Amino acid sequence: MKIKLITFITMFVAVQFCGIMFSQNQPQKQKNQTNIYYDADIEMTISPCGNSFDVDFLPNEEMTIKEYAIKNNLKFVITGVQTTERNGKTVACGWYSDKGIVFGNMSRNRTLTHIVQFNTATREFKLIPKKLFKAVKNFNLVEFQTGPLIIDNNKIVNEHIMNSGNYGGQYTRSMLAIKDNSKAYLIVVRTPVSLTEAAEHILNSDLLKKGSVSVLNLDSGKQVSYYSGEHPEYNFNEDNTSTTLITVKK
Numbered sequence: 001m002k003i004k005l006i007t008f009i010t011m012f013v014a015v016q017f018c019g020i021m022f023s024q025n026q027p028q029k030q031k032n033q034t035n036i037y038y039d040a041d042i043e044m045t046i047s048p049c050g051n052s053f054d055v056d057f058l059p060n061e062e063m064t065i066k067e068y069a070i071k072n073n074l075k076f077v078i079t080g081v082q083t084t085e086r087n088g089k090t091v092a093c094g095w096y097s098d099k100g101i102v103f104g105n106m107s108r109n110r111t112l113t114h115i116v117q118f119n120t121a122t123r124e125f126k127l128i129p130k131k132l133f134k135a136v137k138n139f140n141l142v143e144f145q146t147g148p149l150i151i152d153n154n155k156i157v158n159e160h161i162m163n164s165g166n167y168g169g170q171y172t173r174s175m176l177a178i179k180d181n182s183k184a185y186l187i188v189v190r191t192p193v194s195l196t197e198a199a200e201h202i203l204n205s206d207l208l209k210k211g212s213v214s215v216l217n218l219d220s221g222k223q224v225s226y227y228s229g230e231h232p233e234y235n236f237n238e239d240n241t242s243t244t245l246i247t248v249k250k
Contacts, residue, residue: 043190094145113147
C-alpha cells in the first residue's frame with residue numbers, strides 16, 4: 001500500500017511539474033489584449049476599435065507610424081485620409097473637418113464617394129453620400145471624405161467600385177468598416193487584390209457576418225500602413241510616415 005501511495009505521489013508531482021514547464025513555454029496572452037481576425041488567403045486583418053476612434057492630422061510630422069504610436073500610447077494605427085500638396089501645404093484630398101476646424105474641401109473625385117461622420121459625443125457613425133452632404137459647424141464631429149463605398153448594409157456596391165479610379169486594379173489596401181452605425185473596425189489587406197475580392201473576403205469573415213456592415217476603402221498601394229503594439233506579427237509598413245492617421249487608444 002505504501003509503495004502504491006509513493007508511486008502515485010511521484011507521478012502526480014511529475015505531471016504537475018511537466019504542466020508548469022509546458023505552460024511556461026507557451027506564448028502568454030497579454031491582459032486585455034484585443035483579438036484580431038486574420039484571413040490568410042489575402043493576409044487581411046480586421047481590428048476592432050472598441051470605444052476609441054480618432055483621426056490625427058500631422059502635416060509637419062516626421063515620425064514613422066510606429067514611433068507615433070509608441071509615443072502616444074496607441075493600440076492601433078492605420079493610414080487614413082488621403083492628402084496632397086497644394087501651394088506648399090499638405091491638405092486633405094477631400095472634405096476633412098475635425099471638431100469645427102476645416103482642413104480640406106469637398107472633392108469631385110469619383111473615387112471619394114462618401115463622408116465618414118463620427119460624433120465624439122454619441123460615438124455614432126454616419127456614412128453620407130457626398131451629393132447629400134451639408135457642412136454644419138459642430139465641435140463634436142470628425143468628418144472626412146473617402147471611398148469608394150464597397151459594401152453597404154452587407155451588399156457589395158458594384159456601381160461605386162466600377163466608377164472608382166482603381167476599379168479592377170490589384171493593390172494592398174486599408175479600409176474602414178462600420179457595424180450597426182456604432183462600431184468601427186480597421187482593415188488591412190497585405191496581398192494585392194481588387195476591391196471586389198476584398199469585399200467578398202470581408203463579408204465572409206466571422207467578425208463581420210452579423211449586424212449591418214458597411215465598408216469604405218481608405219488608401220491603396222505602397223502608402224498603406226498598420227501598427228499594433230499588441231500584435232507585431234501583423235504590422236505592415238510601420239516605418240512609413242503619414243500626415244493623416246486613424247488611431248485607437250489603449
